[in-house]
Amino acid sequence: MARKYEYRPNCFALAMEPCEERLLIASFMDLEGKAFGETWPHDFRYHFFTNGAGVSVFLLKSMNAIRIRQNRPALPFAETDPTNYCLLNDKPLKAQKRQEWLHEYRQLSDPDKTRWFNEEWAATMALQPAIITYASRQEQAKVFDGRILSRRETMLRVEAKVRHDLAPWLDAKMRIIKQLQLASELPNAEPLIADIVGKVEPIAALEIAEQIEHPVIREALLRRSLEAA
Secondary structure: OOEEEEEEOOEEEEEOOHHHHHHHHHHHHHHHHHOOOOOHHHHHHHHHHHOOOOEEHHHHHHHHHHHHHOOOOOOOOOOEOOOHHHHOOOHHHHHHHHHHHHHHHHOOOHHHHHHHHHHHHHHHHOOOEOOOOHHHHHHHOEEOOOEEOOHHHHHHHHHHHHHHHHHHHHHHHHHHHHHHHHHOOOOOOHHHHHHHHHOOOHHHHHHHHOOOOOHHHHHHHHHHHHOOO
């Protein structure tokens, strides 16, 4: 398997390379009629050929169980360095490619099917071992307390950091809004308002203008925001 991933808690699947998928097709076609009373062939057909998904570890183990019962070696899938095809998240495209390979395989004579299987087995065995495995990716995802953060915990930490980073700007913005509101209540306050608006960063003037109702001050802020361009 080129890349192992978790598609739901404690359920794993494999994203494979073309040679691995072609090997899997040959093995599946050979074993499908020998899985008497088992439901995995139907599941495999749907997820692999129709849905274009990765191959669950359960389905692979089911397939290998029959091979072992027949005194044949298990399919040799191990974590390897992923190529662009393996990392591609285009399920319709992968489903179409697999159906094309299936059609191609069905047209072969028995000797050609054997050659297909042997060539894809050899190509699979020649894949380079993964530099970064699933286990190492999980280790990299652990932070501080040695456990993997849940999605909610991660979001809370991101939100806290954003609030911390924005705090100075929010304080300054509220101070400017308060200054402008007080200035608008004074007589002949135009020079004072101009001084306050002149100190507002052009890129921030538009956001402040949205919270000001005084038409003169809002116009001054909008003109100030135009300077950002």
